[in-house]
Amino acid sequence: MKSALNDGASRCFATLDAFLLASARLAPGIVLLDADNLQDDVPGAIAALRTRGSVQAVLLSKAAPDFAFGVAAIRAGAVDILEKPLSEQRLLAAIRLATSRPRPRTPTTIARNIDRLTAREREVVAWLLYGLTNKEIGRELEISHRTVEIHRARLMRKLAVPSLPALIDVVLAQRDKLPDVGIARPSHAPGA
The missing domain is CATH 1.10.10.10 (Winged helix-like DNA-binding domain superfamily/Winged helix DNA-binding domain)
Structure with a gap:
């Protein structure tokens, strides 16, 4: 994935807390969050991310996500859920979805x-x-x-x-x- 995503603007953080500490100094962007490392507190993590002005959208990655997880994640505000292992094509499609401005539905x-x-x-x-x-x-x-x-x-x-x-x-x-x-x-x- 380095070829498509190694543009110098991507940053990786070891923990959610590390990201939250640095987020005030970051330009607005999309967060890809590893849901397997959240101890089942995906809604809490998304809520913490949503309070940051630097977060435009939240994408989640998870090994074998089930439908119940998907419903809870979307309700919490995730834009998309990506199944591990991540493919470059699927990740880029999710990023395009997160950055696109869909036609408003009345x-x-x-x-x-x-x-x-x-x-x-x-x-x-x-x-x-x-x-x-x-x-x-x-x-x-x-x-x-x-x-x-x-x-x-x-x-x-x-x-x-x-x-x-x-x-x-x-x-x-x-x-x-x-x-x-x-x-x-x-x-x-x-x-x-």
Whole structure:
């Protein structure tokens, strides 16, 4: 990765505390944070980073991130989650995403898109927010995991979201339009 990223502007810090101490003297930029070294306090780390004016966006890297981790990280403010080992192409794509200025979506557009989802697609999204896998959602809805995959692909296309983080952003903004599947937490949901 040295060829594409060794531009003299990149800096590496051994710990989050070391970065926080130096951040006042740094130019604004993107932080790539190793989530495996945070002792499960990703939201706290992101909150600490967000208070710094030098942080434009936070990217996370993690070995084998699961959906529940992704939801928690996006809710905390991460722009993207990169699975280790990092590839140069994937890292550069995440940096471009973090630095791009996406076309603003109006609440009306988001609402219209969510209104286009079928009842089953809304159920799938609601269970996704609990961090369930396709197989677990299939068990909850008594359908195959392949059918869940189809519903998931369709709803992402209808909502015009390119990635899981983008899906979570759109869905959290309109959560009141989803069925309340959380009344009784599923037996296979994380933390149950």
